[in-house]
Amino acid sequence: MSYMPEVTYEDELKVWSGGERSNCFAAHLSIGEVIYKQLESNPKLIAQISATEQTRLTREEVRLNAMRVASYMRGLGLKQTDIVGLMARNTTHLVAVAYACLFNGMPFHSLNTSYEQDTIEQLFSITKPRLICCDGDEYARVRAASEKLQLQATIITMRKHPVGGDSLSILDILTTPIEANFQPYRLQQGPDQIVAILCSSGTTGVPKAVTIANSQRLLVPLLRLSSNSMQYTHSTLDWISGFIILLHAGAFNTTNVIADNEFDPAFMCRMIEQHKINLVFQCPSHMAMLANCPEFEQADLSSIETYIFGGSRCSLEIQQRIRSRIRGNLIFSYSITELNSTGTVNIHFDAKPNSVGRPVAGNKLKIIDEQGQPLGPNEVGEVCLYSGQQWSGYYGNPEETRLIRDSQKWFHTADLGYVDQDGFLFIEDRKKDMFKYHNIMYYPNEIERVISQMPNVAEVCVFGIWDAVHGDEAAAAVVKRHGSKLEPQDVLDFVNSHISAKYKQLNAGVIIVDDLKRSGNGKTNRRANKDHFMNVQSMKGVNLISFNN
DSSP: OTTSOOOEEETTTTEEEOOOOOOSSOTTOOHHHHHHHHHHHSTTSEEEEETTTTEEEEHHHHHHHHHHHHHHHHHTTOOTTSOEEEEOOSOTTHHHHHHHHHHHTOOEEEOOTTOOHHHHHHHHHHHOOSEEEEOGGGHHHHHHHHHHTTOOOEEEESSSOOSSSSOEEHHHHTTSOOOTTOOOOOOTTGGGSEEEEEEOOOTTSSOOEEEEESOGGGOOGGGOOOTTOEEEEOOOTTSHHHHHHHHHHHHHOOEEEEOOSSOOHHHHHHHHHHHTOOEEEEOHHHHHHHHHSTTTTTSOOTTOSEEEEOSSOOOHHHHHHHHHHOSSEEEEEEOOGGGSSOOEEEOOTTTSTTOOBEEOTTOEEEEEOTTSOEEOTTOOEEEEEEOOSOOOOBTTOHHHHHHHBOTTSOEEEEEEEEEOTTSOEEEEEEGGGOEEETTEEEOHHHHHHHHTTSTTEEEEEEEEEEETTTEEEEEEEEEEOTTOOOOHHHHHHHHHHHOOOGGGSOTTEEEEOSSOOBOTTSOBOHHHHHHHHHHHHHHHTSOOSOOOO
């Protein structure tokens, strides 16, 4: 596979390389131009199916709708320097808005629908969108933010349109006449121009506005199927996986199956069976929910040819359960949004389980120690990625931009890992999650791995609770598997019997929860789970079960 060559290792520099990468389409074309031409050349193919709204759109219908929205934007006088705000679920006509922005060379700034009011205001205060498309569910919050920031933005609702007020329905916009001789705009800044602004995970504070370049590096040939292929992700457009899947539907003629409900694993099983979905792109938290639901074992998942996941750590048990139920490839993908492309992929799950794989073509990888010196094979340090392409940084935040990308254009991921003798990367933990107990360093993932081995555990999050004497004491929030019985003492006893070190015990306690706290993009939020633990502890007025003797 030309996209996934054998990795090469430069021993002197201690750098692993995925080799050269070539574009799928003519290099001078923007992504908007690529999608426009592909939609035009395959008008009768089904472009999108909404499993929740029960709609189907051909590629011709999607192209015409996107042209109408783009013409409306042009009629407002919006230029390529303006930004469109998004805060929406995967509804029928969101594709028209996204493609319209691509046709106009105009970036959109996408926020997750779960963001709090302060977060909405802080993010939109950075990009100052002139047009905002949101669901009616979030209209009041978006309007309040717009008024507080004095944006004077036009607001369009995508579903559950409010009665009264000053919002417009997307259905109204779709009546806009298409501009005469409509063509996608050429990009004023070429492939370095910003195509989208997404959000970092926000697990350590307010999400940062991550710029994405209008580069064909976003198109991943590894995911390319055929015009008969059906693809699905529950990720929305604030997460790069949701964005990439939408781009692939336009560029590679696949059919995009969408849903605007809260993620429901049983509903997903039915979608796969009904629509014979071939490609699934999923975050690990949804994988755990899927593998833990009663319908999983009986569902017909035989249509899945490629099941790709990434974004955070997933227990090996969950990976193996998913792998046992599909006939196609289980692919672990690793990157950071800031890289603007896939970083590494593991297409050799059976040979290298739990590895996030090798660097893809066009990328390089190195491991560094705390002094910034490169490390060799099987040495644990911070993972650094290099793509070589232009990155405009965090929008409006040059200070944070300089912290994550050095002068040699290497991204410092803050993830700890190592590369084995075959060039496969293994992620050990987050650098920032390092704890100290009596000045002895340890990482929460070491304990999470043990707890994940318990047959009655579906998911777990371990975090540190500060103690003035001991330092960081480990605590855990645990989700039990459906229909099972699990008590905090069971978890404490299991860890005690499998880990001998005192400093790696759950010295601060355990709580059993219905679900873990997550960031807007579905990642487990260690800080939020810790805060919930502290609230429960405070309400009880006593320490939870603990080994503090």
